[in-house]
Amino acid sequence: MNKSENVFQILQKNQLIAFLAPKSARDCLVAYEILSPLGIVLEIAFRTQAALEGIKLILSQYPDALIMAGTVMTPNQANAAIEAGVAGIISADYIPEVVKICVKSDIMSVPGGLSDAGKQLVQKADLYGCSLQSMKDRYPYQWIYKLFPTATSELTLISLSKPFKAAYKGLQMVYTGGISLINLHELVQYDPDGIFCGSAVTQSIDNPEKMKEEARKWLDIIHRQAFS
Numbered sequence: 001m002n003k004s005e006n007v008f009q010i011l012q013k014n015q016l017i018a019f020l021a022p023k024s025a026r027d028c029l030v031a032y033e034i035l036s037p038l039g040i041v042l043e044i045a046f047r048t049q050a051a052l053e054g055i056k057l058i059l060s061q062y063p064d065a066l067i068m069a070g071t072v073m074t075p076n077q078a079n080a081a082i083e084a085g086v087a088g089i090i091s092a093d094y095i096p097e098v099v100k101i102c103v104k105s106d107i108m109s110v111p112g113g114l115s116d117a118g119k120q121l122v123q124k125a126d127l128y129g130c131s132l133q134s135m136k137d138r139y140p141y142q143w144i145y146k147l148f149p150t151a152t153s154e155l156t157l158i159s160l161s162k163p164f165k166a167a168y169k170g171l172q173m174v175y176t177g178g179i180s181l182i183n184l185h186e187l188v189q190y191d192p193d194g195i196f197c198g199s200a201v202t203q204s205i206d207n208p209e210k211m212k213e214e215a216r217k218w219l220d221i222i223h224r225q226a227f228s
Contacts (some may be wrong), residue, residue, distance in 0.1 A: 002106060002109035003066060003085075003086075003087035003088075003107075004088055004106065004107055004141045005089055005140075005141055006066055006087065006134035007066040007068065007087035007088055007108065007141075008088075008108060008121070008140065008172075010039060010041055010066065010096060011035045011038065011041055011172075011195050012172065012193075013040075014038075014039040014040060014196070014222075015193075015196060015223075016039075016041070016070065016196055016197075016198075016201070016215075016219060016222055017040070017042075017055070017128035017176070017189060017195060017196070017197035017198075018031065018035050018040050018041070018042050018043065018045050018084070018176070018197075018198070018201035018202050018215065018216055019043045019045060019176065019197050019198060019201070019202065020042060020043065020044055020045065020049055020181050020199070020202040020205070021045045021047040021048055021051075021071075022044060022045075022048055022050040022054045023048065023050060023092065023124075023170050024050050024054070025050050025053040025054040025056075025057045025058050026054075026057075027054065028042070028044050028050070028051075028053075028054025028055065028057060028058055029048065029057050029058055030043070030050050030052070030077055030208065031063065031211075032058045032062070032065060032067070033185070033204060034063075034066050034067070034208055034211055034212055034215070035201070035202075035215060038214055038215055038219065039219075040201070040219070041066060041067075042067055043068040043069070043070040043090055043197060044067060044068070044069060044070060044082060044088075045070040045071040045072065045077050046069060046071045046072055046073070046077050046081070047071050049143060051069070052080055052081070052084060055067055055069065055081065055084045055085070055147045056084050059084065061084075064086040066166060067085075068086060068087060068088045068089070068090055068104060068110075068145050068155040069084075069086045069088070069089050069090065070090040070093070071090070071092055072080060072089045072090065072091050072095075072098055072165065072202055073091060073092065073093065073095055073098070074095075074098070075101055076103060077098075077116065078097075078098045078101040079101060080082050082101065082102070082107055086107070086116055087107070087140070088107060088108035089107060089108065089109050089110065089111070090110040090112070090146060090157050090174075091103050091109075091110065091111050091112055091146075091150075092113075092148060093111065093112060093113050093116075094111040094112070094113050094116035094119060094120050094187075095111065096120075098111070099111060099120055099123055099124060099127075100123070100127060103124055103127040103128060104127070106139075106144060108141040108144065109124065109142065110144050110145070110146050110174055111145065111146065112145075112146035112147070112174075112176070113147075113148060113149035114148070114157065114160055115148075116145075116190065117145040117167075117168065117171065118164070118167065118168065120145065121135070121143070121145070121168060121171075124139075126140045128142075131220075132168075136170065140172075141203065143162070143170065143171060143172060144172040144173075144174065144199075145164060145169070145171060145172075145173060145174070146173075146174040146175075146176060147160060147161050147173055147174070147175050147176075147177075148175025148176055148177045149176070149177060149178050150175040150176060150177050150178055150187065151177065151178030151183055151187075152178055153171050153178070156183065156186065156187070158175060158187055158191065159190070159207070161173045161175075161191065163195075172193075172195065173191060173193075173194050173195070174194070174195045174196075174197060175187060175194050175196050175197065176197035176198070179196055179197065179198045180198065180199075180200050181200065181217060181218065181221065184196065184198075184218065184221050184222070185221055188221060190209070193226040196218070196222060198218065199228060200214065200218075201214055201215050201218055202206065
């Protein structure tokens with residue numbers, strides 16, 4: 001079982017990704033050490049120069065760590081993250097070249113947006129040289145898409161996932177952008193099988209106990225609703 005298979009199983013079980021735009025490599029290590037014991041997958045965003053260094057720092061101390069690289073928007077970022085040893089790549093949009101690089105290395109690729117779920121699935125299947133159904137069966141960690149943004153200050157967009165899930169049976173949706181403890185309950189009710197991602201989980205990075213408390217609140221809402 002490769003890293004992508006392992007992280008996909010954790011994501012489906014615990015349904016929570018913690019988004020971190022690190023100020024330092026040390027932030028990444030601290031976040032990982034707090035969140036990993038709780039079963040929360042850490043997404044380290046390539047928004048800062050500390051991201052790659054932080055991923056390498058975690059994996060130097062925890063070689064089996066399952067880390068997601070986030071906001072990966074260029075081939076160079078994708079190659080660097082994969083070389084560093086991440087378990088998956090998350091993007092804010094559908095970037096065909098990034099998908100191509102991920103599939104070539106058999107690494108989970110999670111493109112984002114509001115309209116390209118099918119395009120990225122078709123591309124993945126073509127790159128694997130198989131049908132959509134075969135890809136779903138053989139590479140379930142690629143049968144995934146991120147709805148981004150999921151919510152704005154004016155409205156919730158989670159219902160946009162409905163046609164994707166209808167057309168591509170069993171499609172695993174990741175919801176991110178505008179999610180907080182205020183609307184998480186509603187979002188989990190809409191898709192009890194969804195994976196939810198929030199930056200608020202890591203906002204207290206300088207206060208480990210507070211950060212752990214926040215993370216547990218998210219997990220409590222997700223699991224209480226998903227299994228009610």
